[in-house]
Amino acid sequence: ETGVTQSPTHLIKTRGQQVTLRCSSQSGHNTVSWYQQALGQGPQFIFQYYREEENGRGNFPPRFSGLQFPNYSSELNVNALELDDSALYLCASSGDRGFDTDTQYFGPGTRLTVL
């Protein structure tokens, strides 16, 4: 069973640009969640996808969007980047059965810096 992977590890963008971050969920996990972790803070929920549909969203503007694909991969897209978008972006996957339903398994994160 493979763990959650994310790419790239680090990314530098300038204000106004667009960025796509990628995640590969743990095999068999149909739910993926994305979190933003600013420096010195806990992760903050952005949104969740289940079987390719967004089924929940935190307090983030529409320029944060996502996609989930049938092969357990997913993307986080951020348009019109702002300086405050600089953070560690985490994806987490969870399963459909039993213990795995509420337990989220995290990837290593992508560090985004907006200049």
Place this chain on the structure above:
Amino acid sequence: AQRVTQPEKLLSVFKGAPVELKCNYSYSGSPELFWYVQYSRQRLQLLLRHISRESIKGFTADLNKGETSFHLKKPFAQEEDSAMYYCALSGVSGSARQLTFGSGTQLTVLP
């Protein structure tokens, strides 16, 4: 609205001493609570969840609904316990179960 508060940003104890990391929550429904740990240069990983009532690496946490707390405890701290600890609450947002995290406590166990 759901909220998790970890009042201590930094906590230092000596090896062999007891340690308690505090966590308080606010949630209108029936909460599911977790402790996640992040060791240096490693990813965030689940330490324990209240529903399992288990002890992992000597850590335990009891859900106290009256005090809305879920403090993490270990009777004898070890140097390898030094890490960042996050308390998290799983609640419903739309059809999703989202985790709401506290801001974390950096635990340092001194030799």
